[in-house]
Amino acid sequence: MRVVVVGAGVAGLTAAYDLAAAGHDVLVLDGADRVGGKLLRAEVGGVRVDVGAEAMLHRRPEGTELTRALGLPIVHPTTATSRIWTRGELRALPRSLMGVPLDDPAPTGVLSPEGLARFRAAMPRDVEGDVSVGDLVDAVYGPEVTDRLVEPLLGGVYAGHARLLSVRATVPQLVTVAGGAAPPAPVTDGPVFAGIAGGMGRLPERLAETLAVRTGATVRELTRTATGYALTVGPTTAPELVEADLVVLATPAAPTARLLGSLAPTAAAELAAIEYASMAVVTLAFRDTDLPAVVSSGFLVPPVESRRIKAATFSFAKWDWVRAAGDGLLLLRTSLGRHREEAALQADDADLVAWSVAELRDAVGLDAEPVASHVQRWGGGLPQYAVGHLDRVARIRADVERLPGLAVCGAAYDGVGIPAVIGSAHRAARDVVRTAAPPG
Numbered sequence: 192m193r194v195v196v197v198g199a200g201v202a203g204l205t206a207a208y209d210l211a212a213a214g215h216d217v218l219v220l221d222g223a224d225r226v227g228g229k230l231l232r233a234e235v236g237g238v239r240v241d242v243g244a245e246a247m248l249h250r251r252p253e254g255t256e257l258t259r260a261l262g263l264p265i266v267h268p269t270t271a272t273s274r275i276w277t278r279g280e281l282r283a284l285p286r287s288l289m290g291v292p293l294d295d296p297a298p299t300g301v302l303s304p305e306g307l308a309r310f311r312a313a314m315p316r317d318v319e320g321d322v323s324v325g326d327l328v329d330a331v332y333g334p335e336v337t338d339r340l341v342e343p344l345l346g347g348v349y350a351g352h353a354r355l356l357s358v359r360a361t362v363p364q365l366v367t368v369a370g371g372a373a374p375p376a377p378v379t380d381g382p383v384f385a386g387i388a389g390g391m392g393r394l395p396e397r398l399a400e401t402l403a404v405r406t407g408a409t410v411r412e413l414t415r416t417a418t419g420y421a422l423t424v425g426p427t428t429a430p431e432l433v434e435a436d437l438v439v440l441a442t443p444a445a446p447t448a449r450l451l452g453s454l455a456p457t458a459a460a461e462l463a464a465i466e467y468a469s470m471a472v473v474t475l476a477f478r479d480t481d482l483p484a485v486v487s488s489g490f491l492v493p494p495v496e497s498r499r500i501k502a503a504t505f506s507f508a509k510w511d512w513v514r515a516a517g518d519g520l521l522l523l524r525t526s527l528g529r530h531r532e533e534a535a536l537q538a539d540d541a542d543l544v545a546w547s548v549a550e551l552r553d554a555v556g557l558d559a560e561p562v563a564s565h566v567q568r569w570g571g572g573l574p575q576y577a578v579g580h581l582d583r584v585a586r587i588r589a590d591v592e593r594l595p596g597l598a599v600c601g602a603a604y605d606g607v608g609i610p611a612v613i614g615s616a617h618r619a620a621r622d623v624v625r626t627a628a629p630p631g
């Protein structure tokens with residue numbers, strides 16, 4: 192069957208890959224001038240590194256399975272660990288479930304004596320329905336755990352706010368732990384994260400090599416035909432009609448809502464209500480002689496510290512391939528920007544670089560100017576899973592399923608991490624065939 196996949200991010204490319212492997216005639220359309228969506232590499236100081244997503248969970252199989260199937264080299268981060276920049280120091284992070292300590296956090300000094308006492312007096316609570324992560328942690332362990340530990344960890348993944356994000360959709364294990372169940376046992380079976388030598392950006396590049404992809408092809412409208420669907424593609428001045436038996440929408444929530452507008456109004460309204468966070472990734476290259484000895488893989492910054500950067504990743508210390516590729520240059524990156532704080536990014540690239548350099552100086556004593564820098568802005572970078580997100584996704588899928596041969600996938604639904612996004616794409620590839628009307 193003729194399939195059109197809209198969106199050449201990792202979700203769309205994966206769905207297309209599955210459908211092509213199943214023998215369908217697949218075309219991928221993307222409005223951007225490149226493939227990959229939030230997976231992107233760029234040259235900084237002559238070194239090609241990721242300026243979007245840079246790692247994937249190893250414990251969920253979907254990312255590494257696909258990477259392996261494509262013949263790309265899977266690597267793991269070094270043993271350097273991340274720190275937290277709080278109370279004037281870089282401190283060790285306690286072993287935690289998305290910031291909720293699983294051991295007594297006293298030795299790290301992250302919590303004040305009062306915060307520590309409140310944590311030790313945890314008051315287990317059962318959750319009915321859904322609540323925000325922050326509201327649950329406030330009630331069980333005290334607000335300091337939310338502000339100093341959960342916010343920076345959750346902020347690192349969602350660029351969001353703990354008191355707005357759904358516990359069921361983002362950290363479901365916390366529901367049982369906060370209810371008094373034993374915390375999960377320490378993980379001992381292999382590395383938690385994986386990457387690709389040369390960068391995660393190689394994943395969509397390689398997928399696209401195996402597929403028919405058109406970039407610069409924004410899809411503006413989706414309508415039904417007697418046998419399938421018609422997509423209006425390209426500039427309004429020169430629209431082109433592309434026909435398909437099956438369609439997979441692998442676009443972020445807002446364009447998906449627009450495309451579904453008249454076909455699935457309930458799904459469209461639910462999608463339009465999903466908010467996104469914008470952020471920027473600032474990559475810096477320093478001479479190796481300029482950097483003080485750095486033992487960690489980076490650090491997180493709790494929002495209560497009122498700094499501009501929310502995290503720094505010492506890519507050269509985290510990934511052996513980045514250090515080797517640097518050949519005398521050390522590359523690292525900072526990230527800025529949280530949900531509903533877009534104003535913080537309304538500055539020149541030069542400002543974002545200068546703020547990053549200044550705060551790195553304060554944090555690790557890095558007193559040098561970078562030899563190269565790169566600013567990547569991600570407007571609408573990460574969907575925010577608000578309280579009730581799982582029910583919202585169920586309503587979206589129920590409405591979309593009424594339309595034969597149509598499916599949706601991507602970061603808006605079942606998880607923003609790369610393996611979860613790939614998982615949603617596998618599901619869409621199955622669903623779109625399953626729901627297709629029988630021929631004739």
Ligand SMILES: Cc1cc2nc3c(=O)[nH]c(=O)nc-3n(C[C@H](O)[C@H](O)[C@H](O)COP(=O)(O)OP(=O)(O)OC[C@H]3O[C@@H](n4cnc5c(N)ncnc54)[C@H](O)[C@@H]3O)c2cc1C
Nearest residue numbers: 198200201202222228229244245246410572601602608609
């Ligand atoms: C800065 C940053 C860092 C991240 N770091 C990590 C990380 O380290 N590990 C991790 O697991 N996850 C990370 N994530 C999350 C992860 O990268 C994303 O959730 C995932 O890549 C999203 O993939 P996607 O295919 O769903 O969407 P996208 O990558 O957003 O792709 C959607 C595509 O649709 C196209 N499109 C939109 N509208 C139209 C239209 N009308 N017509 C045609 N095409 C259209 C876009 O151009 C885009 O290419 C990070 C995200 C960001 C922003």
